[in-house]
Amino acid sequence: MSVLEKNIIAPTTSIIEDTRPDMLVCKDIAKIYPTPKGDYTVLSDLQLTVKKGEFISVIGHSGCGKSTLLTMIAGLNDISKGSVYVDGDEVRGAGPDRAVVFQSPSLFPWMTALQNVMIGVKQVFPHATKKQKQDICKYYLDKVGLGNDFNKRASELSQGMQQRVGIARAFALKPKVLLLDEPFGMLDSLTRGELQDVLLEVWQKEQITAIMITHDVDESIFLADRVIMMTSGPFAKIGDELTIPFERPRNRVDILEHPDYYHYRGYLMDFLNH
Ligand SMILES: Nc1ncnc2c1ncn2[C@@H]1O[C@H](COP(=O)(O)OP(=O)(O)OP(=O)(O)O)[C@@H](O)[C@H]1O
Numbered sequence: 001m002s003v004l005e006k007n008i009i010a011p012t013t014s015i016i017e018d019t020r021p022d023m024l025v026c027k028d029i030a031k032i033y034p035t036p037k038g039d040y041t042v043l044s045d046l047q048l049t050v051k052k053g054e055f056i057s058v059i060g061h062s063g064c065g066k067s068t069l070l071t072m073i074a075g076l077n078d079i080s081k082g083s084v085y086v087d088g089d090e091v092r093g094a095g096p097d098r099a100v101v102f103q104s105p106s107l108f109p110w111m112t113a114l115q116n117v118m119i120g121v122k123q124v125f126p127h128a129t130k131k132q133k134q135d136i137c138k139y140y141l142d143k144v145g146l147g148n149d150f151n152k153r154a155s156e157l158s159q160g161m162q163q164r165v166g167i168a169r170a171f172a173l174k175p176k177v178l179l180l181d182e183p184f185g186m187l188d189s190l191t192r193g194e195l196q197d198v199l200l201e202v203w204q205k206e207q208i209t210a211i212m213i214t215h216d217v218d219e220s221i222f223l224a225d226r227v228i229m230m231t232s233g234p235f236a237k238i239g240d241e242l243t244i245p246f247e248r249p250r251n252r253v254d255i256l257e258h259p260d261y262y263h264y265r266g267y268l269m270d271f272l273n274h
Contacts, residue, residue: 023054023087024048024177026069028045028081028082030045030081031069031072031077031079042233042234043068043072043237045237047237050211053208056226057223058214058228059213059272060230060231061272073179074098074179075091075095087176096173096175097175097176099173099175099178099179101178103182104186105162107165108154110154110155111153112152112153113161113168114141114150114151116169117141117168117169117172118137121136136172137172138150139172140168144167144198146168149161163187163195176209178203178210178211180199180212181212184219185215192219196219200222200249212224221244221261225243226242227241227268
């Protein structure tokens with residue numbers, strides 16, 4: 001039984017019309033994987049619109065198709081039906097307007113933190129001078145707390161530090177849309193909290209549209225303007241959504257102590273439990 005069928009009322013939030021332009025539009029998209037047993041329709045008739053500068057998190061049961069959705073938006077996975085638009089342009093493959101941060105940052109271990117960030121920067125800003133490119137890399141590495149580690153090899157960095165490089169690398173590309181697929185899933189809770197703060201700080205400064213998949217309901221509330229809840233597959237779609245109206249910049253302690261916090265949390269948990 002769905003949350004709506006159970007008549008659990010969505011937490012009320014003041015409805016203020018969001019006048020920002022649409023940055024990402026997924027229109028009637030479907031994903032059908034061919035399998036030895038026949039076609040498997042993971043997603044079907046999925047509609048999603050994300051405003052410029054909005055941060056949304058996506059939750060749903062394991063296997064419902066969250067990564068499939070994200071990789072389709074990234075242009076790394078063919079769209080079986082429908083279309084994805086970024087800033088009005090139809091997605092027809094990967095492009096520099098979208099940067100992805102995966103659970104594992106996949107750095108080149110023999111390269112330094114700076115060299116790893118530089119690879120993408122060189123591609124996206126081919127006409128910038130060497131100094132300009134270095135400044136971009138250093139700026140974002142500094143922002144994620146690696147100001148003293150530019151020249152450390154990736155193999156010498158902890159998992160948390162490597163993911164900091166992954167975040168710096170994504171922001172340094174100056175994408176229109178940042179796609180995050182459980183970026184903190186492999187980190188201990190302390191490092192996870194630290195990186196959530198780092199992500200929010202840089203995101204707030206850059207005002208990039210961000211979409212983040214997470215299995216962590218608390219993380220989804222802390223980070224997002226809106227939490228998207230996906231139904232279970234096959235034929236998964238957006239089942240519900242919840243606006244998170246907490247002021248920004250956000251402080252973890254204030255949010256946990258907010259009288260509405262457990263109402264939001266309960267609503268999301270209820271969706272996942274049914
Ligand atoms: N290349 C593929 N071919 C066939 N089936 C696939 C392929 N990739 C994914 N699937 C199936 O599609 C469904 C959705 O997978 P996906 O990884 O998108 O789910 P998810 O919600 O991100 O899962 P999780 O939360 O566990 O990471 C799963 O049933 C998976 O087995």
